[in-house]
Structures are given as C-alpha cells and as structure tokens.
Amino acid sequence: MAEIQLKNISKRWGSFVGVKDLNLTIADQEFLVLLGPSGCGKTTTMRMIAGLEDVTIGDILVDGKRINNLDPKDRDCAMVFQSYALYPNLDVYENIRFPLRMRKIPNAEHEERVMRAAQMVELEDFLHRKPAELSGGQRQRVALARAIVRQPNIFLMDEPLSNLDAKLRVSTRAQIKNLSHELKVTTIYVTHDQIEAMTLADRVVVMSAGVVQQVGTPTDIYDNPANTFVASFIGSPAMNLLEGHIENGTFTGKDVKISGIDSPLNGPVTLGYRAEDATVGAENPSINAPVYSMELLGDATMVTFRIGGTIAIVKAGKDFRAKIGETVTAAIPASICHLFDATTGDHL
Numbered sequence: 001m002a003e004i005q006l007k008n009i010s011k012r013w014g015s016f017v018g019v020k021d022l023n024l025t026i027a028d029q030e031f032l033v034l035l036g037p038s039g040c041g042k043t044t045t046m047r048m049i050a051g052l053e054d055v056t057i058g059d060i061l062v063d064g065k066r067i068n069n070l071d072p073k074d075r076d077c078a079m080v081f082q083s084y085a086l087y088p089n090l091d092v093y094e095n096i097r098f099p100l101r102m103r104k105i106p107n108a109e110h111e112e113r114v115m116r117a118a119q120m121v122e123l124e125d126f127l128h129r130k131p132a133e134l135s136g137g138q139r140q141r142v143a144l145a146r147a148i149v150r151q152p153n154i155f156l157m158d159e160p161l162s163n164l165d166a167k168l169r170v171s172t173r174a175q176i177k178n179l180s181h182e183l184k185v186t187t188i189y190v191t192h193d194q195i196e197a198m199t200l201a202d203r204v205v206v207m208s209a210g211v212v213q214q215v216g217t218p219t220d221i222y223d224n225p226a227n228t229f230v231a232s233f234i235g236s237p238a239m240n241l242l243e244g245h246i247e248n249g250t251f252t253g254k255d256v257k258i259s260g261i262d263s264p265l266n267g268p269v270t271l272g273y274r275a276e277d278a279t280v281g282a283e284n285p286s287i288n289a290p291v292y293s294m295e296l297l298g299d300a301t302m303v304t305f306r307i308g309g310t311i312a313i314v315k316a317g318k319d320f321r322a323k324i325g326e327t328v329t330a331a332i333p334a335s336i337c338h339l340f341d342a343t344t345g346d347h348l
C-alpha cells in the first residue's frame with residue numbers, strides 16, 4: 001500500500017518559487033505522470049517526495065503518515081534517473097543486487113530476487129557485463145531492474161527514456177507500462193514528452209512555472225484542456241489555437257470563419273480545434289487559403305496553413321496532395337471547437 005498525499009506543497013529558494021501550492025493525492029498503485037516544459041518544477045516535486053529536497057511549506061503523507069522529516073533511505077522509494085546512475089565497476093548482477101546489500105536483505109534471498117528482476121527486463125544474458133559494455137537501452141533496463149529488486153512501495157522515475165534513441169524509447173516505454181501493470185506499485189513519472197505522458201499515465205499532472213495547470217486522465221486532458229497552455233502542450237500536433245472574435249455564434253479571425261458555434265459569448269476569443277477534427281476540400285470552408293507546408297506521415301497527410309501569423313494544421317487522408325502555395329479549403333466543424341479567454345487563456 002502507498003497512497004501519497006501532497007498537501008499545499010511549496011518549494012522556495014530565496015525569493016524564487018520552484019513549486020507553488022501543490023495539492024495532489026496519488027492513489028495506491030496509480031501511475032501518475034508529472035508533465036511540463038523544462039524548469040516547471042517536475043523534478044523538484046519528485047525530489048521532495050524522495051526526501052532529496054526539503055519542503056519549504058506543506059506536508060507529504062504516505063498512507064496518512066507525515067514523512068517530511070524521514071530520511072530518504074527510510075522512505076521506501078526506488079528512483080530511476082535519466083542518467084541511469086549505475087556503478088561502473090560492478091557488473092549487471094551486482095548493480096541489480098546493490099540495493100539488497102544496502103538494505104541488509106538476507107544473502108539467501110539475493111540470487112532469486114536479482115534473477116527475477118533481471119528476467120522482467122530481459123537482462124538474463126548480460127549479468128556479467130559491466131555497464132560500459134552495454135547499450136543505452138540495456139543500461140536503463142539495469143536501472144529499472146535495480147529499482148524493481150527492492151520491491152519498494154513507491155517508484156519515482158525521472159525522464160528515464162530521454163537518453164534513448166526514438167525506437168528504443170518506444171520499446172522501453174512499452175516495457176515500463178507492462179512492468180507497472182505486473183508490479184502494481186504507486187509510480188510517479190516525470191517527463192516533458194506528452195506522448196510518454198499520454199501512453200503511460202493513469203492520470204497526468206500538467207505543470208507550468210511551478211503551478212499545476214490541470215490534473216486528469218490522458219483522455220480528459222486531451223478532450224477538455226483547462227487552458228491554452230495545456231491545449232498547446234498535449235497532442236501531436238498540439239491543438240491549433242486561432243485568435244479572433246465571436247459574435248452571435250460566428251467566429252471570425254484572419255482568413256478563417258466558423259459559423260454555428262453554440263456559445264452566447266460576444267467579443268475577442270482564442271479558438272482551438274484539433275487537426276483530426278477538421279477536413280480538407282470542404283464546400284463551405286472555414287479556411288480558404290494557400291498551403292504553407294505539407295507533411296506526409298504515411299498514414300495521413302498534415303496540411304499546414306498560416307492563419308493570422310500562426311500555424312493551423314488540418315489532417316487529411318494519406319493520399320491527399322497539394323502544392324505549397326496552392327489554395328486549399330478546409331472545414332472546421334463548429335461542434336468540435338474550444339473557446340478560450342483571449343486574455344487569461346482559460347477554457348470558456
């Protein structure tokens with residue numbers, strides 16, 4: 001069991017606020033992802049849970065017990081870092097075994113536990129190699145096995161995939177998802193990669209400048225972003241955001257017009273739509289503009305327009321082709337549009 005509660009947590013260094021008023025309950029066995037751009041306070045949050053950073057204000061509770069003053073070694077958290085942090089002079093077997101020795105687990109249990117952890121990350125054939133003799137992906141699997149072997153109450157993972165190449169990232173990501181399903185340990189995972197967040201998380205916490213912007217399931221956050229920051233951070237491509245005015249249900253921006261929006265608002269707004277919800281070649285187009293760029297993805301073609309100084313993307317079929325500069329029409333259905341406050345960026 002490990003339910004983690006963060007109660008009104010703030011972290012300050014002098015006058016600089018790294019994390020502000022964070023309130024969050026992470027359920028037992030939940031896989032929670034902290035997502036946000038560099039410097040938004042993800043790592044600091046995780047380091048406070050691990051006990052590597054003091055909390056300036058607030059309480060951290062695990063299963064109802066306040067742990068603010070517990071030493072890191074007494075918190076029963078296993079950490080996996082981006083940098084692997086392996087011991088270069090120890091082979092894979094001894095690296096995985098290390099936490100068992102540190103925690104004075106009886107020697108008789110070591111072999112079985114090391115072998116089980118090694119099997120879970122498919123490292124059985126590499127047990128006698130040193131870290132320098134391994135690929136990046138294999139090293140990260142050793143780091144994962146070393147976390148697993150402890151059978152901790154909590155896993156803390158800080159960008160564990162960011163040093164891997166794109167292909168290895170996908171397979172290691174699948175392995176982490178599978179492990180979390182098998183092990184059922186409360187996990188906090190830090191990343192700036194929204195695809196990792198969407199694919200791994202039970203819930204995602206989106207942060208910006210030390211402040212939580214939204215907490216929700218990946219689907220919640222994708223379908224109902226709380227503000228333009230979240231909308232522009234989630235999805236590949238991210239939500240398109242267009243500046244303009246709405247009046248009597250019609251949005252008008254530079255080179256774009258969308259009628260039939262079900263909203264009583266009148267005045268300036270930011271309109272959001274997802275590329276996959278729009279279609280090219282429409283007869284009553286919302287957009288009628290030259291193509292700025294085309295991206296062939298194999299299963300789809302992304303058609304990009306430049307609308308009022310911003311990029312607007314529409315996802316077309318895999319066989320759609322148009323020349324750059326050629327005028328193309330596109331429809332953005334009123335029913336899928338999101339409206340955001342033009343000043344605060346909050347969802348209206």
Ligand code: ATP
Pocket residue numbers: 013016017018036037038039040041042043044045192
């Ligand atoms: P990244 O993805 O780059 O690791 P992050 O979201 O994990 O970013 P943090 O490492 O949590 O960000 O840092 C949050 C902010 O706090 C940053 O602006 C950082 O410069 C600042 N910060 C971190 N550690 C300290 C420190 N010891 N003293 C002062 N400021 C710090």
